[in-house]
Amino acid sequence: MEPSSSAATAAAATSSREKRKHCVPTAHETAKRLKTEQESEGVEEGPHTPRLPRISVLLNHLQHPITLNELTELLHYAALGKTGGIKQPSWCRLHHQRKVKGVNVVIVQGLTQSHFYKHYLTMRHLRTNYSSRVTFTPSSDNVASRIFGSEVPKSDDPSHSQIHNDSGLHTALLTHPVITKFGTQRRGLTAYVLTQEEMIKRHFPVKGMPGFEEFVCTDSVDCVTDSSPLYGLDCEMCLTEKGYELTRVSLVDSDGNCVLDDLVKPQNRIFNYLTKFSGITAAMLRPITTTLRDIQEKLKVVLPRDAVLVGHSLDSDLMALKLIHQHVIDTSLLYRKEFGQKFKLKVLAETVLKRQIQTEEKQGHCSIEDAVAALELAQYFIKTGPHQVVENHLEELWGYRIEEEFTDCASAPTPSHRFADILQTLGQSVAFLGKRSDVALDLSNQQWHSSDKEVLASFRRRPKCPFLSVLQFSSFSDHLKDCVPRQELQYKKVCANLRDLCVVFAGPFPVGFSEREVKRLFRCCGPVRKIKMLITTVRVHAEVEFELLEGAVLALKTLNGFHLQGQSIKVQRPVYESTLDLDLTLDALMGDTLNTSHLYAVKLKPIRETFSHFGTVERIILPAKPGKHARHAFIKFESSEGKWAALSSSEDLWKDDYIICPSLTPSHLRSWVAGTTTQSTVDAEREDEERTHMHTTCQEQEVELKMRKLDRRLRKLFRSLPDYTLSVVVLLGHTSAQGHFPGLCFMEVKKGEKSDPAVQKKGRH
Structure with a gap:
């Protein structure tokens, strides 16, 4: 495989702008046709696939941050479902909700999305055991209090009213076989x-x-x-x-x-x-x-x-x-x-x-x-409707009658629409464990602890998991408060480290080679975010920053050694402290749950159905603003076999002007660097100097240790949850006058762990 063939293709693409413009709609039509499953209920299960509860984010919401309101929308549906008159969330799908046995939310204060990817290798549990991941918009509200105190929307259907009214459904009917199966409201x-x-x-x-x-x-x-x-x-x-x-x-x-x-x-x-x-x-x-x-x-x-x-x-x-x-x-x-x-x-x-x-x-x-x-x-x-059918024929068919719980209608309590109150009305337990704070929940349902370790231990000692539990981990937030003067600088350094992953140095270029010409050459590997020319007294080099990590990987693969006007250019990674373990990070990202069956492809002509020869293509995802010259896309196969079959045929695809590599960018990220840009920036020269020469400080080692402990605690907590519990972990993010640092939300319905001997032996204790 000669790099020159790629360059020749790049040159040909530059001179055929009109042809590309004519072909662009075809690529969008292809993507639109192939994404239908994600915009409805997800991929259909085969006849032999057990219908277990699972969660997935809709394709058109993958790269949109969710808000606290949208998170509570999911929690309401997970706990109450359609039988409680709650609609599917607008941004995700919780499949087979009726089989969900409980809801557990862990709120991690002080951590951002950037922290997770900076310490990606350390956070092994979070990156391997959660199949859905989406950016979270930081909130100034007390998140735990908002979850418990959030108002459950009323249903227009009067048969749903029992979840809002203590006297709407007699407790004797809660275990009736018809009510247990079909709920209470009238449906189609x-x-x-x-x-x-x-x-x-x-x-x-x-x-x-x-x-x-x-x-x-x-x-x-x-x-x-x-x-x-x-x-x-x-x-x-x-x-x-x-x-x-x-x-x-x-x-x-x-x-x-x-x-x-x-x-x-x-x-x-x-x-x-x-x-x-x-x-x-x-x-x-x-x-x-x-x-x-x-x-x-x-x-x-x-x-x-x-x-x-x-x-x-x-x-x-x-x-x-x-x-x-x-x-x-x-x-x-x-x-x-x-x-x-x-x-x-x-x-x-x-x-x-x-x-x-x-x-x-x-x-x-x-x-x-x-x-x-x-x-x-x-x-x-x-x-x-099932509720009325049971009431109409309870004695005739099922052989018993019930007495009214309230003989005086005027004495019935005012119905509450708060999430926690409705769950307790339906006989479901709720609990909060964390530091003492103003949480909208009865004190009898709260346990206050001074450390994350105590929160976890207290939760695991419970003989039975509450149906809805919210745990608050605050140790990382406490650590950041102890170093307020350096807090913003730490955030910026985390963001800068992520930017380093997408950067390559290239050169030397011919004298007079412009920034525009460098961008034209490198965008054949993916969208380029920024070019910085590095002109010495003798030669010209460039720092190329890609939007996506895949762009940097393909640039190293295809343009290193490329002959340009009679001289060979070298493409290499910058040697920063943040890139020393880059090979391990790339391996981990390739195995990320979100990337298992995804492939990244670039073609100078619109993406066609070429890849369907390697396996069933579930969808093609085009970035929101595709490059004007290079057509790049993420291709999701139905299974990982299709992805590896395509990779094994990369030489043949090269001949047809395709450049491919395994996906490295999780689907919720628009770009590795766009989300890390802050409103106030540090001088670039000083930032480079600090990043190149500063050794890992004791404070950074302490952060790494805390991240490792956090991941270990989250793993222990996840293992202690009952099967078919919806587990949600929220890194809250951070907003201040200096910038906006989004958080990250992880979601997974826990499956059975019978195959894990260690879990079987240890159990909940």
């Missing part, structure tokens, strides 16, 4: 459509699962809406030499009109017509020629693509039909009993619909009648 039909995981658990036929290879799939859309049509379905079976087989199928539309009612001739010899239940006799089936295959084809034609099938114990009907339909509602699972027991359709119809079906005077069941009953039971449940 999609809330009751079985998930794929539930269908597998309930033995419904599911595409891709073993045993259903010969089943026929309906032409169903991927997602249904609350306005999708409901169709009631019921089948009758007989017993043959091969088991139960279909003898009759009935389908009714959402108005109860029959759209299909056919008898079916079983393929195998019949042992028992089950006439008592099915109503089918030998005489009825004798002239029938309709086969199961015929019925399957009819159903595929009759059912709209967005149809939702409704039935009672619908899994048996679909098994008899040998049919796979993606969207179903099972009334036997709506009107739930304890311990997985089910009501009979006859009982539900009599109690809820006030209608007699399957009566003894009739010979067998009428499948049309049963299909209509199941349909109307589902429609009633959706229209009425």
